[in-house]
Amino acid sequence: MSRLIDVENLTLQFDTDEGRITAVDDVSFSLEAGEVMGLVGESGSGKSVTAKSLMKLNPRNAVYGPDTKITLHLDDGPVDVMSLQNDREMKVVRGGAISLIFQEPMASFAPAISIGDQMVEQLLIHTDFSKVQARELSVEMLDRVGISDASTRFGQYAFELSGGMRQRAMIAMALSTKPKLLIADEPTTALDVTIQAQVIDLMKDLVSEFGMGIIFITHDLGVIAQTADKVAVMYLGRLVEQGTVRDVIRRPAHPYTRGLLAALPTLDDIDAPLTPIPGDIPSPLERPAGCVYNTRCQEVIGARCATQVPAFSQVDNEHMAACHLYDNNEGTA
Amino acid sequence: MSDTPLIRAQNLSVHYPLRGNILGPAAFVAAVNNINLEIAPGSFFGLVGESGSGKTTLGRAMLRAAPISKGDVLYHDGEVDFALKNLGKADLKEYRKRAQLIFQDPYAALSPRMTVRDIIAEPLEVMGLTKTRAETDARVREIAAKCRLNVEHLRRFPHAFSGGQRQRISIARALVSGPKFIVADESVAALDVSIQADVLNLLKAIQQDMGLTFLFISHDLSVVAHVCDHVAVMYLGRLVETAPTRTLFSSPRHPYTRALLSAIPSLDPDDRGKAEKLEGEIPSPTNPPPGCKFQTRCPFAIDRCRIEEPVLESADVEHNVACHRWQELAI
Numbered sequence: 001m002s003r004l005i006d007v008e009n010l011t012l013q014f015d016t017d018e019g020r021i022t023a024v025d026d027v028s029f030s031l032e033a034g035e036v037m038g039l040v041g042e043s044g045s046g047k048s049v050t051a052k053s054l055m056k057l058n059p060r061n062a063v064y065g066p067d068t069k070i071t072l073h074l075d076d077g078p079v080d081v082m083s084l085q086n087d088r089e090m091k092v093v094r095g096g097a098i099s100l101i102f103q104e105p106m107a108s109f110a111p112a113i114s115i116g117d118q119m120v121e122q123l124l125i126h127t128d129f130s131k132v133q134a135r136e137l138s139v140e141m142l143d144r145v146g147i148s149d150a151s152t153r154f155g156q157y158a159f160e161l162s163g164g165m166r167q168r169a170m171i172a173m174a175l176s177t178k179p180k181l182l183i184a185d186e187p188t189t190a191l192d193v194t195i196q197a198q199v200i201d202l203m204k205d206l207v208s209e210f211g212m213g214i215i216f217i218t219h220d221l222g223v224i225a226q227t228a229d230k231v232a233v234m235y236l237g238r239l240v241e242q243g244t245v246r247d248v249i250r251r252p253a254h255p256y257t258r259g260l261l262a263a264l265p266t267l268d269d270i271d272a273p274l275t276p277i278p279g280d281i282p283s284p285l286e287r288p289a290g291c292v293y294n295t296r297c298q299e300v301i302g303a304r305c306a307t308q309v310p311a312f313s314q315v316d317n318e319h320m321a322a323c324h325l326y327d328n329n330e331g332t333a
Numbered sequence: 334m335s336d337t338p339l340i341r342a343q344n345l346s347v348h349y350p351l352r353g354n355i356l357g358p359a360a361f362v363a364a365v366n367n368i369n370l371e372i373a374p375g376s377f378f379g380l381v382g383e384s385g386s387g388k389t390t391l392g393r394a395m396l397r398a399a400p401i402s403k404g405d406v407l408y409h410d411g412e413v414d415f416a417l418k419n420l421g422k423a424d425l426k427e428y429r430k431r432a433q434l435i436f437q438d439p440y441a442a443l444s445p446r447m448t449v450r451d452i453i454a455e456p457l458e459v460m461g462l463t464k465t466r467a468e469t470d471a472r473v474r475e476i477a478a479k480c481r482l483n484v485e486h487l488r489r490f491p492h493a494f495s496g497g498q499r500q501r502i503s504i505a506r507a508l509v510s511g512p513k514f515i516v517a518d519e520s521v522a523a524l525d526v527s528i529q530a531d532v533l534n535l536l537k538a539i540q541q542d543m544g545l546t547f548l549f550i551s552h553d554l555s556v557v558a559h560v561c562d563h564v565a566v567m568y569l570g571r572l573v574e575t576a577p578t579r580t581l582f583s584s585p586r587h588p589y590t591r592a593l594l595s596a597i598p599s600l601d602p603d604d605r606g607k608a609e610k611l612e613g614e615i616p617s618p619t620n621p622p623p624g625c626k627f628q629t630r631c632p633f634a635i636d637r638c639r640i641e642e643p644v645l646e647s648a649d650v651e652h653n654v655a656c657h658r659w660q661e662l663a664i
Contacts, residue, residue, distance in 0.1 A: 222598030
């Protein structure tokens with residue numbers, strides 16, 4: 001496998017009337033081609049903002065930290081995403097090397113333009129296809145994602161398609177430019193469970209066929225268990241745990257990950273009590289000092305947790321947790 | 334169930350007219366079709382199905398918030414007996430005190446211009462349940478405490494609260510009139526897992542504390558498995574299977590129930606690819622297939638299924654299934 005993207009020290013703040021809000025705080029990870037990374041966390045944890053900042057898709061009041069470095073490794077050499085200034089330069093990345101699938105497919109298609117015209121439009125922007133070629137490829141992609149009678153569907157509008165069909169069309173559109181990296185932001189959350197299973201299957205097939213990397217954002221640990229190779233868990237803008245899907249789900253190391261799993265109803269033991277994580281996620285305006293999770297953590301081990309930000313410690317091979325339970329260097333500040 | 338059911342649907346159908354012309358509607362959609370269902374007092378009854386299966390419509394019909402086209406819903410709580418289809422105005426008002434709804438979206442369900450106190454107090458004032466402001470305040474504080482909201486919270490507006498807290502406010506409002514029967518329609522679907530667990534635990538605690546009966550509508554079978562004592566599975570306006578929760582999850586009989594269970598993503602990464610996949614999507618209720626409504630997606634469909642619609646039959650104690658082939662498929 002070859003390296004696809006390196007994210008180093010990604011920090012992102014928003015200037016608001018109420019002050020500067022930290023949405024993403026010193027996040028680093030990398031992804032290989034053909035690898036699926038699950039990005040997990042509750043609402044407000046910063047997972048969508050993190051994914052969007054890989055394309056610098058952020059509102060004007062966004063301020064990146066000075067140490068932020070995002071490197072995309074393309075066939076023509078590495079691209080420093082932070083150095084890209086205007087929309088024209090960003091074209092290589094947005095919709096080119098990286099495609100994005102949103103949660104709500106109804107809101108992501110323009111309602112008054114046919115599905116086909118939207119697919120063709122982006123192909124004309126990102127490839128040197130003619131209109132006829134773009135049309136052929138679009139119909140082929142619709143067919144490829146399991147939409148029957150693709151040439152009819154090509155001329156239809158978003159409202160004429162069912163939810164599952166819209167999400168398939170969204171995937172077809174996102175993949176038609178042959179991106180290196182696909183960011184899927186809660187792509188199955190709005191779907192029924194039987195349709196979700198179909199869409200997950202489809203995405204897995206396409207990864208192996210196209211060999212792209214996927215960042216799969218979801219709050220559903222079951223979906224992660226069935227799709228991802230590795231997992232990153234986010235809380236209040238920070239990564240708190242990273243590892244292979246087996247390590248993180250079977251041997252969760254960070255108390256937050258353990259809390260998420262304890263709160264999750266599963267069919268394996270329907271009598272097990274559901275244990276909520278105590279308290280609410282703090283407001284980003286009042287981020288706790290020290291470990292961001294210390295206000296809700298059941299395993300606080302002393303004053304350190306409230307004063308000192310934990311760095312990533314190795315729990316096992318590729319399994320890392322940012323928690324003082326695992327760091328042995330007591331004295332370092 | 335030996336108890337007299339608190340609420341019972343009898344051959345209940347809800348038909349909605351499709352847009353037609355000046356001569357009347359073109360046709361009707363059977364959102365709920367000929368359903369028989371009994372909910373015992375004190376039950377936490379789950380209703381599951383995909384979008385478009387009619388579960389919300391059934392829940393609303395049981396509150397008389399959807400029109401009852403055929404059949405009836407009978408309510409009996411030991412104090413009053415109501416047949417909902419032709420309920421008079423005064424009786425309907427009385428029924429509203431006894432049957433309440435908790436909505437899905439805690440952001441849309443609360444008026445942003447009212448304080449939490451006013452939101453919770455509104456049903457009391459509208460229904461004329463309290464006579465003085467002091468009485469209202471006392472009742473609001475009592476119910477807020479049950480829902481783990483403190484006096485400080487009551488002065489604020491909904492925007493100051495998180496999703497979980499807002500859902501607790503919605504619950505308090507539903508409970509303030511002292512209802513016996515609550516329909517909770519996807520009440521935890523919009524919440525994060527941790528908050529979801531908190532709200533589910535609260536609903537269970539309140540149910541036991543106040544002796545309530547719940548109809549819990551959800552698309553999430555794992556949630557239903559954890560909180561409900563009985564479950565009914567709906568597909569395209571029909572009940573396809575009903576059973577006590579443990580029975581339904583340990584020995585599902587209907588192919589649709591099995592497919593639903595199988596489609597839930599397992600937490601075990603080594604289970605990949607093991608799920609039995611259901612092809613296709615739920616048909617449109619405006620154009621339902623003949624025979625069994627599930628035959629277009631059922632891997633076990635035979636000719637009979639395409640002609641004759643199966644009815645619910647008893648598979649075991651309290652376990653009913655509507656499938657022509659459940660006996661041969663049950664191994």
